[in-house]
Amino acid sequence: MKNSSAGSGPKRITTRVIASMKQDKKKIACLTAYDYLTARLLDQSGVDLILVGDSLGMVFQGHETTLPVTLDEMIYHSKTVVRGVDRAMVIVDMPFMSYQANDEEGFRNAGRVMKETGAGGVKFEGGARIADLVRITTRAGIPVMGHLGLTPQSIHQFGGYQPRGVLSDEAKRIVDDAKALEEAGAFAVVLEKIPSRLAAKVTKAVGIPTIGIGAGVHCDGQVLVISDLLGLYEDFHPRFVRRYAQLAETIRGSVGSYVKDVKEEKFPSIEEGY
């Protein structure tokens, strides 16, 4: 990661900055990125947190779920992202089965991510169940972000992408899980696809920032998958996704024009040659 803490470069976002943003009631803007070019554009646009999400399994690799993504693939993508970033804090999603078997393995894998990518922290899905893992990881100096609500690595157990925490016992568990993550040392927690009122309750109950996706207006920050925001991923469009561009249409239009020009011998022109 490039060093911008000295000189006139942009101020690097750290866990301390993220914590102070909750206290100062400044919203935290987070997006996913999976490659150097996109990461550079997000960083230049003022995004605070860049998540190398295992959503790359779906929107980059074309799988149906995030489950097939490997640790080596996450490390590869994360290295490219980190190279594009001067200011934002880069967090790497720990993929399915890189930490579920036992805490020792999860801890070592998190250490490998930090050593090999230069990222600023890791994200695990789960609450009280992974509190010991979060504790040993943060104790080693690795910032950890939690992830509660709809946790895509458990999609087969849930049986679908319905909102979580709708029933009172699950809602209570999510509040307790957020407290367990905070107590174990997590610096922030993603809340995915839970009712807005529950997200408000969690946000009040913990001192660490909550980052919502499909979790309403009360979270301390928001995250979206970049391919959704840009209108590149068209396979489905949940209502919490706001498309700020229609890049799939733009790309089809541009590439269609290029193909037409080549076929009709309009590209290249004489001037575009040597």
Ligand code: KIV
């Ligand atoms: O993998 C991912 O992109 C995520 C975000 C949706 C929070 O976990």
